[in-house]
Amino acid sequence: MKFEKNTALDFVLNDLFEHYRQHVVAVDRITSALLEAGVVASQADIVNDHIAFRTLGVAHMGIASFEKIFLAHGYRKMDHYHFAAKKLNAYWFKPPSPNYPRIFVSELIVSELSDAAKGVIHRYTDAIVADPVDSLNLGDGQQIADFLQRPLWELPTSQDYNKLLEESEYAAWVIFNRYYLNHYTISIHELKEGYNTLEEFNAFVEGLGIKLNTAGGKIKTSGDRLLRQSSTVSAWNNALFADGITLQIAGSYVEFAERSVLPEFRNIPKSQLSPQQRRDGFEADNADKIFESTYTAQIKDKG
Template sequence: MEKIFARSSVSLLFNRSSQTRRSHLLLPFVSLPFSGASHRRITTSNLSSVTMSVRSDAVVDTHDHPKGSETFFRTVISNMEKVYLNRNPTAKAILDLVQSHDGDNICYDHFAFRTFGVDGYGINSLAEFFMDFGYTPREELRFPAKKLKALWFSPPSDSSSNSNGTGINGSLPRVFISELIVDQLSSESQEVIRKYIKTSGIGKKYASLASMCGGLTWEKPSFSDYQVLSRESEYAAWTLVNGYALNHVTISTHRLKSEIRKIQTLNKFIEESGFKLNSEGGILKVSPDGLLQQSSTVADSISFTFADGKTDIVPCCYIEFAERLKLPQFKDLPDEEVKEFHRRDGFEVGNADKIFESTSKDQLTRNVA
């Protein structure tokens, strides 16, 4: 087998043996009963800041994944999507609405997850699953006011082979994983989070499994503990009750075929259909270069029964929309010849910071004029 011994490269093994790395591919699938300057390029010198393992003697296999592994991978993320849609009727309704208007042209720009950045439960608890299937870590983003950091991952270079498919069966999405920097919270909030992480045992090893079945890896929280986190960090409170569940999916608007492929037209179409969009920083969030334009709905809410018997309404998931415009060097390229690599890639802190507010109390309780 051809191998490259990459000095100071990202360890795809996360300090696991080669045998362990591949063992999850052998698990049988069980059907589940579902009804800018602000970001920086990831290098070996800063990967430690996002808790990625770096090892000077990492072994990187240059061969493709075993035949059938992509099918397994798509089955897993399909079940993540099923949990998400089951919890978020707004997303399901909007996907149906867009499909009825535009046909089977829906492609996902990215999937997003939230995590606790403590004791290995942060970004890399989910990242290793995606990296095992060919995803590559790209850029880190920081959100100091929210005490968050994030890392996004690009899909395998051959994932566009299904570019004619739709949704999960189309081109594989980017992955955006954020984590709460728990050590920067108050001692009271840290104590709450660490208490539940402790009940999880080795749950961080099963983050992707928790995401696809919709369960928490830690014990169900009490209402009083949820309130403690809510007062300091809505992100922390959301993660406590939702765990590794898919936070949102994003429709790639420029891949649509009708007039709603322009995000501002899509926003108007969605609002006129009775859905509420996140207004933080304006309905349309635009990167400084003007090439990444995003919007999102306000999150749905669900009834959650806490461990102490108290039932309350908590924020759940939402759906996002992203239009990536052509890079300047390709501005004269005819639209019919434009591929995804001709468009603006990556994410923008300013945009993402406002998108996070889709689950905030201010947005959930905002009245629409």
């Protein structure tokens, strides 16, 4: 994933990926192995299916705020997804052209949490009295990039983090990581043969000593069987909290997606296929299990 920085959107996406790559060791390990195997010639040859962000559903924030950034750059809001057990809502956003990644934005339904958890979240977010995106020049890529790396509330204490972790691992992840990029996604079907199915690619990744998310199975498959997804699990990151305590917490991870050709286009030679002729969108059941790539049970699982 690399863009030519001709537009503000290019700048933002490049900046997001560079910060993410520096903090998620699996990204460079996978890229280096693909380069060594001759599967790709550079990171830019890897097609990014989508990127994902997590938000909190509180006043002046959440999806309604975050989406303004990408709607201003030609993205279109698409399907809604609801995850009742995890207390989440989500939408995906279609890019202005196929060379850009889809965007998946989820939001914690804070109002459905316990009073104790709500109290923790509001203690940090109530100081935000206006939508922070409204103060941005959305035509300025540098300003947007800086905003996405800037904390919007104070660093939490380890005690508050652990309180949230007991009830919602998603809430705990967001209270510490804020708008940090949650994951990027390699389009497996765009790779050369021998690597372009999830069975092959998962075996390749596990051969590097990288653990995969096993929630719902290593391969999560949509009802129509046209979208298949896998992901690594987050590594443990040492995080320093406001009370001076350092804990090992979940960071971000890498996802892999395999989008099959739609039935009406199956007779078209692969070299002539366009991205629009493959399965688009997302699948709630798949996404529900992908969320668990940052869950403690997955990270601790020995596989």
